[in-house]
Amino acid sequence: MGPRSDADVMGASIQQPADFGEIFDRHGASIFRFLVRRVGPEVAEQLLGDTFRIAFERRVTFDRARETAAPWLYGIATNLLRRHRRSEARRLRATARLTGGTDGDAAEEDRVIAATDAEALLPSVADAVLDLPDAERDVLLLFAWEELSYDDIAAALDVPVGTVRSRLNRGRQKVRDRLGAREEEAVTAKEGVRRDR
Amino acid sequence: MTDDIDLVRRLRDDADCDPAVLDRERSRWTAFLHEPTHPRPAAAVKPEHRPLLDTLDEQGYAVIEDAIAPDELAAVREALAPHLNAGPYGRNDFEGFMTQRVYSLPAKSRAFDRLIEDESVLAVAENCLGPNFLLTAALAINLGPGETAQGLHYDEAFYSLPRPRPPLSLSAIWAIDDFTADNGGTLLVPESHRWGDEGLTERPDVVPLEMPAGSVAVYPGTLWHAGGANVTDRFRLGISIQYVLSWARQQESYLLAMPPDEARAVSPRLRELLGYSIGPAFMGHVDGRHPEKLVHRS
Numbered sequence: 042m043g044p045r046s047d048a049d050v051m052g053a054s055i056q057q058p059a060d061f062g063e064i065f066d067r068h069g070a071s072i073f074r075f076l077v078r079r080v081g082p083e084v085a086e087q088l089l090g091d092t093f094r095i096a097f098e099r100r101v102t103f104d105r106a107r108e109t110a111a112p113w114l115y116g117i118a119t120n121l122l123r124r125h126r127r128s129e130a131r132r133l134r135a136t137a138r139l140t141g142g143t144d145g146d147a148a149e150e151d152r153v154i155a156a157t158d159a160e161a162l163l164p165s166v167a168d169a170v171l172d173l174p175d176a177e178r179d180v181l182l183l184f185a186w187e188e189l190s191y192d193d194i195a196a197a198l199d200v201p202v203g204t205v206r207s208r209l210n211r212g213r214q215k216v217r218d219r220l221g222a223r224e225e226e227a228v229t230a231k232e233g234v235r236r237d238r
Numbered sequence: 239m240t241d242d243i244d245l246v247r248r249l250r251d252d253a254d255c256d257p258a259v260l261d262r263e264r265s266r267w268t269a270f271l272h273e274p275t276h277p278r279p280a281a282a283v284k285p286e287h288r289p290l291l292d293t294l295d296e297q298g299y300a301v302i303e304d305a306i307a308p309d310e311l312a313a314v315r316e317a318l319a320p321h322l323n324a325g326p327y328g329r330n331d332f333e334g335f336m337t338q339r340v341y342s343l344p345a346k347s348r349a350f351d352r353l354i355e356d357e358s359v360l361a362v363a364e365n366c367l368g369p370n371f372l373l374t375a376a377l378a379i380n381l382g383p384g385e386t387a388q389g390l391h392y393d394e395a396f397y398s399l400p401r402p403r404p405p406l407s408l409s410a411i412w413a414i415d416d417f418t419a420d421n422g423g424t425l426l427v428p429e430s431h432r433w434g435d436e437g438l439t440e441r442p443d444v445v446p447l448e449m450p451a452g453s454v455a456v457y458p459g460t461l462w463h464a465g466g467a468n469v470t471d472r473f474r475l476g477i478s479i480q481y482v483l484s485w486a487r488q489q490e491s492y493l494l495a496m497p498p499d500e501a502r503a504v505s506p507r508l509r510e511l512l513g514y515s516i517g518p519a520f521m522g523h524v525d526g527r528h529p530e531k532l533v534h535r536s
Binding site: 058059061062065066069070073074077078081082085086089090093094097098132133136137140159160162163166167170181182184185186213216217220 | 242243244245246247248249250251252254255256259260263264266267268271272273369518519
């Protein structure tokens, strides 16, 4: 007999709550990582507990036709994140500053030249992501960060796959529009700098 | 143009995923899951209950016939007899001057547990009210000859929340005697569970609840109804078992009627319904602990 599926474990945990520990063992790390990525370690620790508490309370409602509980847990976690947009914004902007961007003290000329580098675009990407409606940001980050399939995102958010596609397309387009404007601005500025020399 | 997904991915930062936090949370979980008492999970709807729930949703009430066996019915009747022999009559028009009411049935005999814990009724209640719902009233109503009809009302009007809305409570009326249009079968207003706050704007169509002894009728606390008039020369016995969702105050104070020493003698399920239970996340705790622990304290 092979290992039990999540659906089997979930079913058993209705009568034997201790079995639910196996769901945590299997998915706790990825859900924790997802939460840290979105809102940082302090809030993530709290939301990790909340995600599994809610999942435990609702375990009877889990659709046992699904083999894995991962999308369902991502869905619960995503709903909880809705109340932590400020933490999310703080974290994303900090990451963008640390990973890319430039020192605020650098000369204007250097900054403009550096802006064409991908990493220098990150603050703009962060702003674009933060400006997305919640529904589009959730889909974009489940796709780009968690690398979930369209089907899994649809299951997580309880929406049709078509909705996932359209939200992702809209979200990506908005990010691209922001980058297009930023790159255009940078190129113009760069040319301006060259002319000034 | 730089790939947008690649750029978004560069904003993914795993540096703060401290494994110690995960371990701490895992220990917390393991301890929690091994606690002996957990709130009940929400029930899945069993296929056999689906038609009943559909009827309930559509017309506002549903009847299950042959819900209890004749010997169980006889036991209920026998357990009630001493209370009815001694029992007083109603103190006002609502209770009924020609009607005997015996309240707080769980404190009076274990014969009533069969009705309170009826599997089908509990499944309906769980579906309507969510998990962790409670018993709110359990009373016998012995409608005497000459009793007049009640005014139309809905049971949960005392929870002052705007309508239309989902119900907060569910009533199960058990026919211990046959219910007929002549002996006071409850007058129901079909579909009135969906009404808003405007209430009665004109005289509505009412349907008398007619069902043979051993049946149970269920309807949400939002359904308009009234006790019917008994124009026969015989009493008509019914038992009303009412459930309420986990955060509303119960009509009957079962923790006083059934203190821990007495509650120990009943089933764990009945104790949960009486209020020896926790509703999410900590409704009903005693000094920070599950009330069940008081029951088992020697």
